[in-house]
Amino acid sequence: MKSRELVLVLEQVSRSHGHGATAVHALRDVSLSVCAGELVAVMGPSGSGKSTLLNLAGGLDRPSSGSVRVGGIELSTLSRRDVAAIRRRTAGYVFQDFNLIPALTAVENVSLPLELDGVGVRRARTAAMQALAEVDVAELADRFPDDMSGGQQQRVAIARALVGERRLLLADEPTGALDSETGESVLRLLRSRCDAGAAGVLVTHEARHASWADRVVFLRDGVMIDQTGPIDVPESLLENGSAR
Amino acid sequence: MSIRYGLLALLAEAPRYGNQLRSEFERRTAATWPLNVGQVYTTMARLERDGLVESAGADDEGHALYRLTEAGRADLEAWWRTPVKREQRPRDELAIKLALAVTAPGVDVRSLVQTQRSDSMRALQEYTRLKVRHPDSDLAWQLVLEGLIFQAEAEIRWLDHCEGRLAREQEGGHREGGLSASQMGRREGGLSASQMGRREAAGMPSASKSRPVRT
Numbered sequence: 019m020k021s022r023e024l025v026l027v028l029e030q031v032s033r034s035h036g037h038g039a040t041a042v043h044a045l046r047d048v049s050l051s052v053c054a055g056e057l058v059a060v061m062g063p064s065g066s067g068k069s070t071l072l073n074l075a076g077g078l079d080r081p082s083s084g085s086v087r088v089g090g091i092e093l094s095t096l097s098r099r100d101v102a103a104i105r106r107r108t109a110g111y112v113f114q115d116f117n118l119i120p121a122l123t124a125v126e127n128v129s130l131p132l133e134l135d136g137v138g139v140r141r142a143r144t145a146a147m148q149a150l151a152e153v154d155v156a157e158l159a160d161r162f163p164d165d166m167s168g169g170q171q172q173r174v175a176i177a178r179a180l181v182g183e184r185r186l187l188l189a190d191e192p193t194g195a196l197d198s199e200t201g202e203s204v205l206r207l208l209r210s211r212c213d214a215g216a217a218g219v220l221v222t223h224e225a226r227h228a229s230w231a232d233r234v235v236f237l238r239d240g241v242m243i244d245q246t247g248p249i250d251v252p253e254s255l256l257e258n259g260s261a262r
Numbered sequence: 263m264s265i266r267y268g269l270l271a272l273l274a275e276a277p278r279y280g281n282q283l284r285s286e287f288e289r290r291t292a293a294t295w296p297l298n299v300g301q302v303y304t305t306m307a308r309l310e311r312d313g314l315v316e317s318a319g320a321d322d323e324g325h326a327l328y329r330l331t332e333a334g335r336a337d338l339e340a341w342w343r344t345p346v347k348r349e350q351r352p353r354d355e356l357a358i359k360l361a362l363a364v365t366a367p368g369v370d371v372r373s374l375v376q377t378q379r380s381d382s383m384r385a386l387q388e389y390t391r392l393k394v395r396h397p398d399s400d401l402a403w404q405l406v407l408e409g410l411i412f413q414a415e416a417e418i419r420w421l422d423h424c425e426g427r428l429a430r431e432q433e434g435g436h437r438e439g440g441l442s443a444s445q446m447g448r449r450e451g452g453l454s455a456s457q458m459g460r461r462e463a464a465g466m467p468s469a470s471k472s473r474p475v476r477t
Contacts, residue, residue, distance in 0.1 A: 063426065209394065225418035226411060229386035230394075236376065246380045246387070 024090075025108075025186050025217035026052040026075055031084035033070050033240075044070040045240045047084070054185060057209060057218040059228035062237035068221045069190060071237070075219055076109045076188045077101040088186060106135045109186040110179025112208075114194035116171040118163040118178075125150060125159040128178045137182070149177035152214075153207055169200035176207060180216055187211065187218040193227055205230045265297065266305055270314065270330065270338040277318045277329035280306060290402055294410065309334065356417070360424060371428055379421045386414040 033045040045067045052058050060068050073079035074086055077093050086093045089108050093101050110131070111117075118127045129146035133139060150156045153173040163171050172192060179187050189208060193201030209230050212218045220231055228234045235245045265287075272278060272286050280302045287297055306328055309315040314334035318327045330338070356378060363369045389411045393404070 063422070206394070223422075224415075225383060225386055226390075226415045229383065229390040229411070229414075231387070234383050234387070236379070244376050244380050246384050 023054040024051055025054050025088070026050070026219065027085070027087040028071070028075065029085040029087075031071075031074060031081045031086060033067075033074060033079065034082045043240050045074070045081075048237075048240075048242050050235060050242070052186075052217045052219060054215050054217050055212060056233070057212040057220060057231045059220045059222060059231035059234045060237060061223060061225070061228050061234055063223070065239075066237040067240040068237055070240075072188050072190055072219060072221050075186070076111060077105040103135070106131055107182070108184055109188055110181070110184045112172070112175050112179050112187065112189040112192045114191040116163070116168070116175045116195070118171055118174060120163050123160050123162055124155065124166070124174045124177075127163070127174060128181050131178065131184075132182050142182075145182045146177070149181040150174065152180070152211070153177045167200070168196050169203060172196065172200075172204050173207060176204070176211065180211060185216055187216050189218065189220045191222055192220070193222070193224070201227065265295075265301065266309065267338060267341045269302065269305055270309070270334055270341070273315060273328055273330040274335060274338055277327050279321065279325050279327055281325070283328070291406055294406055364428075372425060375421050375425050375428070379418055382414050382417050382421070386411060386418070389414065 028048055028050045031045060031048045032043065034041045034043045036042055048067070048071060050058070050071070060071060062068050070079065074081055075088070077086070077088065081094060084094075088104060091104055093104065096104065118124075119130070122130065125143060125146045128149050129139075129142035132142035132145055137145070147156065147159060150159055153176050155170055155173045155177070158166060158170055158174065163174070166174070175192075176187070179189075187208065192208070193204050196204060205227055208218055208220065218231075220228070222228050233245055233247050236243050268287050268291070269283050272283055272290075278286065281299055283306075284297050284299050284302045287302075288295070306315060306326075310317070310328075312333075314331055314337055315328045316331050318329040320326050360371070360374070363371045363374055389407055393407055393411070396403075
């Protein structure tokens, strides 16, 4: 890993809805840290708390207890407006259904979060073009979402998620609407954006997709029950193989 | 079985010496099936006895050069045409273990499932990393590696399914087979999943053991 800078820290985070005997605990005492350069996959059946975790990480929801820090800033003590500003500057979402605005071109979609944040049109456009180039779709800048394939739209969505200074990529089943080969190219891209320094959280129920992550976290009934890192493949093994 | 037909297939291309057969077999199968040269010579002796291969001379050190006979070629052709039957594959220790675990008292089945799933996930991560690191490797190697990836994925999906079934049984509070749900979910001083040992510990073939080697 190139950098150990912590981009996202969840500490003893719980989220419940309602009170007393009827309270529903969506998430219970979950702790998770994601560094720059790291991709973490979250796996679990529906209702296990995956989306709640993602919403808390992105400041779309607030924990009932515990701490959420993005880029070193504690979100739970901030006002809603300040959280929204932090979110725009630091975190980007990628969804299953791409969520691009159909009336805007690719470059307009990508520059929109910057413009909403007060960045001048020209600077926002330059940053958006750079973000599109980083996901290899610079040539699609002036196309509308309807004139792009699903895989291309998802690339644009990833560019939007990481445009400007944004470092935290929150992906909710990003390959759900794609065929397996296109899905894999999207994962390859997520992986390479993380290798280039972004911190990524990938929610998925597909083991094959989760396996692109550095760590896989398993959630059940709002509780983190296990996590795995990869086994290091000894270089000697690879070298032995090529020597044969 | 497959070593035998694997070696016949290699001989169909060209006559080969025993150690050439060994290294070529491993190269073609991404070393997921390591052979020692002794296995090769034993197999060759049987094939020669059955009239499927014959000697085509020897090198200076007396190593035999093998080639395919017509009978061997016909046998190989039949193998290519015949599907591999599932029941011809090695018995699945994991399925047997789970089947025993749901009826054995005191085994924490959900923990067993999770231990297995984490292990398979680690193997899957490892395969994916290999694939990412070697995008330009040869097609045979990639196909074998992707085979392992799909197998590990299928195992994890099956484990997810098992877990869902167990959870439903637990909610239902009873089970057709007569075992109470609490017996399935709770650890009651019996064997934990980790105590039972992973598949590797039993020396069985498992996803993580058949680690492909880049060639």
